[in-house]
Amino acid sequence: MNTTEDMNTRLTKEDQALIKKARRNKCSGPIYSEDGLRLLKVLGNPEYLEVEDGVKAICDYAFQGLNNLHDLVLPASVVDLGEEAFASCHELFKITMPGVEFIGKECFGLCDNLKEIALPETLRQIRAGAFACCKALEEINIPSHMKIIDKSAFRNSGLKSLNIVISDDCKCWIYDRAFAYCKHLESVYLNKNVKIVERMAFADCTSLKTIEFEQPSLTCCAGEINATMLIGCTSLEKIIVPKNKYNHYPDFNIQGYESAQFETRDFNSLITPKE
Template identity: 30%
Template sequence: MGNIYHTGVWVSDRNYDVFDRRLGKSMVDREIRIAEPYRRIGSGAMKNNIKMKRLQIGNSVKEIGEEAFQGCSNLRFLTLDGVRTVQRSAFQGCTSLKTLDIPKSLRYIEKNAFMENKAVREIRYETENLSTVISPEVFRECNRLQLIVLPEKLEKVGPRAFYKCKELDGIQFPATLKEIEEEAFYQNGLTELHLPNGLVKISDSAFFKCTQLEYVRIPESVKIIGKWVFHGCNRLKVLEIPGDPEVVGDWIVNRSCTIRCRKGSKIDKYCQENDFLCEYL
């Protein structure tokens, strides 16, 4: 009998479990639901579909392939029930999507998965989501993003994860966070920054050109501060470093910023050697 299409759901009597490009090209509805019998959505399955406005992924689907919905520029509503893995660039360039709820089932989101979603304002990881890593460039250039609720067990924010999210201001880091990689929050709209105790590494240019920041305190747990971490933060008046990091890179702040530290610490020596303004705690 072949495939039967009914209200946006493809059903197969041949026990296929992959929703592929061939099926995707046949989809013309504005509202699409992909569920049983499918377990996986194939690479490029509905790439550049400009008709779809609402997409519901049913509990049976566990994996979404590379570029599966890339360039679906009119997609406004997305439900990811039961999905465990979203591969590279799967939803890149979905420029009408305004909110994104990441369910507790979704543990692995690969590079560029939601990059350039220029209308999204809020991203929320569901309570009990156990993701420990945000992959490189996942939310890069979501330039209207204002709020991100991070997973409770997060340990690492990858390179350029929130690169040029220029309106991002609402963010609270979980206590489990250990590492912020290079350019992770490059040119964000942060006005306040509360880094958690337990953080160990802040990599190169992690907060470069966050021009709204005025004060930052780096926890004593931090052992590595990369180069240019807060460089270009033109309004940053005070950077407080009460600990004694093992590694401190070049030009961590602009000349106009005052670094507060403990007298005789490595940071004190760093300030003297590099002619930075210094105050003692």
């Protein structure tokens, strides 16, 4: 299986020369690397595009700013989406990507109309700002083997609810402001294999009413316990933690919220995710 280390999404001088030649010849559509493994750039302004099977990576900025693109289909062979690969595709509504493992930095940033996207079970990392400002994105499925949801990954998106259930053979790390400023987010559930790292993961989610932890974890990368993950959540009504276990988490202390907002629940009957 290819990884980001052996499937680079950055354009080389040779890649840039191919693109320049295609432009000079007034080509339209996708431009592929000579070995056919990487989609370098899309020329023209298509409404619909189906990427060739066998392509493994979409290079940085490949589709950036294509303001006519509505629908995109990637083959299962594509594992890596590059930095800002689809950024500012303002009319992009739907994308199919059954085999993707890595979504690059700001990959779908400012895709205002992106509404239909199924994250595949192959997905392992969502990089910084990948879905930032995707305001039409109301729901998302987080795969059960996700490992990293990086900084600002879904910042200021249109999410209404969030349910993250990670398999017992995996840990998912959520970084700084990953879901901050999601003004329509009302409920969050995080199972025991989800770990909050750094700060302000849900900051200023002003509609958030309930957040539920199977096992609270707020240790930041520097080792201290941070209490800012819910700062600015002015509608918060309930923080749910495990029944009779809260006292085992003395460091789980979210300042600014009354003890009456905490509720305990028996998690012994939780259904574990399907493998």
